[in-house]
Amino acid sequence: MMKKSLLAMSIAALTLGAAFSPLPSHAALPQTVNGEAMPSLAPMLEKVSPAVVSIAVEGNKVAKQRIPEAFRFFFGPNIPPEQAQERPFRGLGSGVIVDADKGYIVTNHHVIDDADQIRVQLKDGREYDATLIGSDEMSDIALLQLEEEADNLTQIPLADSDELRVGDFAVAIGNPFGLGQTVTSGIISALGRSGLNLENFENFIQTDAAINSGNSGGALVNLNGELMGINTAILGPNGGNVGIGFAIPVNMAKSLVDQIIEYGSVRRGMLGVTGRELTSELADAFGLATKHGAFVSQVMPESAAEEAGLEAGDIIVSVNGKSIRSFGELRAKIATLGAGKPVTLGVIRDGENLEMDTTLKEASQTQTKADNLHKALTGAELKNHDTKPAGVEVTAIEEGSLAARYGLREGDVIVGLNRHKVENLGDLRKLLEDKPSVLALNIVRDNSSLYLVIR
Structure with a gap:
């Protein structure tokens, strides 16, 4: 009986050994099945993956710490309830090369938010410093540009x-x-x-x-x-x-x-409606066959929606021929299309399908931080000034900031830089790309023209 058990164990061991033994050196995995090549993503990835980069950031974030009431006695009666402290941070993220010639890289706003230094590593190991061209916090998109010219970059083609x-x-x-x-x-x-x-x-x-x-x-x-x-x-x-x-x-x-x-910034488009999702109950109440779209509850006066002829109770079901599923999708598409863009809205009114054309207006809150353009302007917030004079308006100034110390004020309109005309944030950004050592800003203030020289 013992011999039979030992024999069975020996056979089992031999069987397992055969099962786990390596393939002969001349053997290889099959490249085809039934005459067809084995499916693989490798060929596509070999072309595309060099366009995806790693991003490392460093900077300082202001952290507010609340002082408990029990301890405020020790600091005196004038101590504020919160203390602000700058704390260094490091972060990692990813990015996509969308223009190889210009070194443009798209990433998320939250990846580079508050970063003082941005370092990009390509798949082949090369590293470059990058500059923030502009970003939009509300849609979480940022555009970077490599500070040095890089050869043999790969950009990724875009789908629809x-x-x-x-x-x-x-x-x-x-x-x-x-x-x-x-x-x-x-x-x-x-x-x-x-x-x-x-x-x-x-x-x-x-x-x-x-x-x-x-x-x-x-x-x-x-x-x-x-x-x-x-x-x-x-x-x-x-x-x-x-x-x-x-x-x-x-x-x-x-x-x-x-x-x-x-x-130089996002010019937020605005339609001028408020509304809600088109629910099944709402669709049944209006006798609609569709269950997707954006229900319009109010149209703002003098808005792009009013100019198009939209009315409360309309259902918006498409933008520029592309169907939309919800009010949130409508809001996102309109906001990111940009001010001044023509749009065609597909609308259902009283069971009838209509098309309405209009031009989006600019949302008033569109603005950018000036330190994204030049460190000397840190502390100022800027937006395009589309009424006369065309230029870049200073919408806010942080007290004690560099911009304030150099003499910039809220309400100033920058119309020129170093004898070059400035009509929008894009013009200002291009003129500041070469980091001039002296900034001679032509300012319109209270209907008077003056120059501020920043060294």
């Missing part, structure tokens, strides 16, 4: 994100947890997602391709290697992936980037 469908394959490329470039795959789980943060403009692509901390600003591509979106957020405990990730549609990102390049 308005043509995406739920179920399309998706590949996420980024730098999770600082590990280096990583690729994950999945599908598009949903489109037009909003409601993560009601203060911002959201029209997200949802995907189950694994997105983790550090993927922010990376690429979401299709199987053709075209950019569908910029990875920006995840929904999960402790920053971990649970199969719910979000990306900003590339059409939305491109519109914002084009505005930053042309004007």
Whole structure:
């Protein structure tokens, strides 16, 4: 009986050894199945992945610390309830090269927010300093430019994100947890997602391709290697992936980037309506067959919506021929199209399909921090001044800042720099690209013209 057991164990050991023994050196995995090549994402990724970069940032953030009432006695009666302290920070993220000739890189605003130094590493290991050209906090998009000219850069081609469908394959490329470039795959789980943060403009692509901390600003591509979106957020405990990730549609990102390049900031478009989602109950009450769209509850006077002929009770179902699913999607698309852009709205009124044309107006809150343009202007906030005189208006000045010390005031309109005309933030940004040692600002103040010289 003992011999039989030993024999059985020996046979089992031999069988296991054969199962786990390495393949002969001449053996290889099959390259084809039934005469067809094995499917692989590798050829596409070899072309696309060099366009995705890692971004490392350093800076200082102001942290406010509240002093408990029990301890304020020791600091005297005039001590403020909160103390502000600057604390250094470091961060990691990802970015996508969208213009190889000019060294333009798109990433998320939250990746570079408050950064004093931005360092970009390419897939091949080369590193460059980068400058922030402009960003938009409310849509979480930022545009960087490499400070040095770099050879052999790869830019990523763009898809049409308005043509995406739920179920399309998706590949996420980024730098999770600082590990280096990583690729994950999945599908598009949903489109037009909003409601993560009601203060911002959201029209997200949802995907189950694994997105983790550090993927922010990376690429979401299709199987053709075209950019569908910029990875920006995840929904999960402790920053971990649970199969719910979000990306900003590339059409939305491109519109914002084009505005930053042309004007130096985002010129927020405004339609001039308030409303809500079109729910099933609301659709039934109005006798509508559709369950998707944006219900208009109010039209603002003298707005683009009023000029188009919109009325309260209308249902907006498309923008420029592309259907919309919700009021949040309408809000995001209109805001990121940009002021001055013509739009065609598809509207349902009393069961009748209508088309209405209008031109978007500029939202009054569109502005940018001047230190994004030049350190000497730190402390000023700027916006385009479209009425005469055309230029750049100083909308706010921080007390004690560099801009205040150099003599800039709230309400000033910058119309020239170093004898060059300035009509918008884009003009000012281009003139400051070479970092001139002296800034001779031509200012219009209280209907008078003057010069401020900043050295």
